[in-house]
Amino acid sequence: MLCRGQPSTHCNMKFGFFCLTIFFLFPLFRKVAEDAEFLLYGVTLFKRIYADFKQAAREHKFIVRDFAFDESEIEKERSERDALGADVKKQTLMLVRWIKTNFSEAFVAWVHIKALRTFVESVLRFGLPVNFVSFAVLPTKKSEKKVRDILDSSFAHLVGRGGSETMDDPMLIQSGQSEYYPYVYFPLSLDFIK
Numbered sequence: 230m231l232c233r234g235q236p237s238t239h240c241n242m243k244f245g246f247f248c249l250t251i252f253f254l255f256p257l258f259r260k261v262a263e264d265a266e267f268l269l270y271g272v273t274l275f276k277r278i279y280a281d282f283k284q285a286a287r288e289h290k291f292i293v294r295d296f297a298f299d300e301s302e303i304e305k306e307r308s309e310r311d312a313l314g315a316d317v318k319k320q321t322l323m324l325v326r327w328i329k330t331n332f333s334e335a336f337v338a339w340v341h342i343k344a345l346r347t348f349v350e351s352v353l354r355f356g357l358p359v360n361f362v363s364f365a366v367l368p369t370k371k372s373e374k375k376v377r378d379i380l381d382s383s384f385a386h387l388v389g390r391g392g393s394e395t396m397d398d399p400m401l402i403q404s405g406q407s408e409y410y411p412y413v414y415f416p417l418s419l420d421f422i423k
Contacts, residue, residue, distance in 0.1 A: 258270060258271070258272050258273075259271050271296075340417070343415055343417060344363065346415060347363055347413055347415060348363075350413045350415075351413045354413060355387065361413075365417065366380075367419075377410075380410070380412060381410065381411060384410075384411040384412045385411055386411075387411045387412065388411045
């Protein structure tokens, strides 16, 4: 095992191992795994030089660990992994079922909050008495500008009542709107599945 912080590169490491002992089997040197901190290499050696190799590796700040192949241990790990995979699949199905059941309630609550926000914003912007109509518009990408122009011309008489036409108005800045319209506008994104 080699720490990533060590200055040896992959090639230097191969040749470094080769230089540690003359009985090193160079073709049987392979990288097994790596993560953010360590690199794990598998090395195959002759038994008679194992102790010399281990000592030389320690001098070069490599950590040598023995690996004993045990078929029963590998089979046990494989069965545990399969059991965990089946459990993840079961839990995923339960989660999807729960999401499908509760999505409608969450969506209704979200739309209700948007309606309340629209009401409060219209009262704050246009004052009392309350006299407004709320509606949702779903234009296509091509017709979005045309719909916006029609709405602007239809509600142009509200520009004076709604306060400032510029974004300098502190009320507009606090409401989080990036553009001013003569009507209250809140986008409602319906792209839940991507």
